[in-house]
Amino acid sequence: MFLKVEQQWNVIVSPEKLVAKGLMLQKAIVVRLLDDFASKKANKDFGYFINVTTVENIGDGKVRHSTGDVLFPVSFSGITFKMFRGEILRGVVHKVLKHGVFLKCGPVQNIYLSHLKMPDYKYVPGENAFFMNDKQSRIEKDVVVRFIVIGTKWMEAEREFQALVSLEGDYLGPIS
């Protein structure tokens, strides 16, 4: 689910950017916020960081005595993407393996659908391997699948989420 969340971050601006003229300082703070937002990529609580929509408030700066950098508390709204257990979403198959398929959905790449969670589908090996059920419905590369999230895991080192998903439920499966 895409979320609009308000956050407060501390943005650090180096002394040479501290130009009092007009909006130069404000610009330096916002540019730094956007850089930090993009490079941080995601966190456990809010999911993936997609876009800063509005900067609500920039608080008073505090000088760090060791470096002369100035730290500004900035409140802003941004869009994030987080998957919840029990949520139903659509994703696109990007890899087919013997024991299941990998899907991507929004910014998330590591979404695993195990063959155990699609019991009526059988693996059909070949150069372009796929899964198929007895109604000839196919799950192969680039197919859109509607699934339910059964678990998510935050991996701190990679700053990524993994998710396990299932087709067990009504109205789930490949969509033509």
Added chain:
Amino acid sequence: MSGEEEENASELKIGEEFLKAKCLMNCEVALILEHKYEQLQQTSEDPMNQVSQVFEKSLQYVKRFSRYKNPDAVRQVREILSRYQLAEFELCVLGNLCPETVEEAIAMVPSIKTKGRAHDDDAIERMLNDLSLIKKFE
């Protein structure tokens, strides 16, 4: 977050902070990200280089999975769904997945049928009809 084992979106257990947070439908996110991308195109020759991978993948995804493209239609979808006492999360799941039948809508958002809530099948049917009208006139 309060007890991760407890999380279950089908029962609308997604944590206090997210129940209150504003959720966005894919089509709303598409409008916002496309606008941002157009702004970048005007100031930069290679706008794709200016955005993060997360932004790029999300933009591709919402463009592909938005049922409504026209800004007026997007606004109407939220307005219509807002009349039906839905949680933000439920509203967006319905707006994203566009179920065609009452049975499908309940399968996508089981929490709308939990005890004590005012959604009988007729109300859900009316809601789906209202939504299908937007799609037709877009």
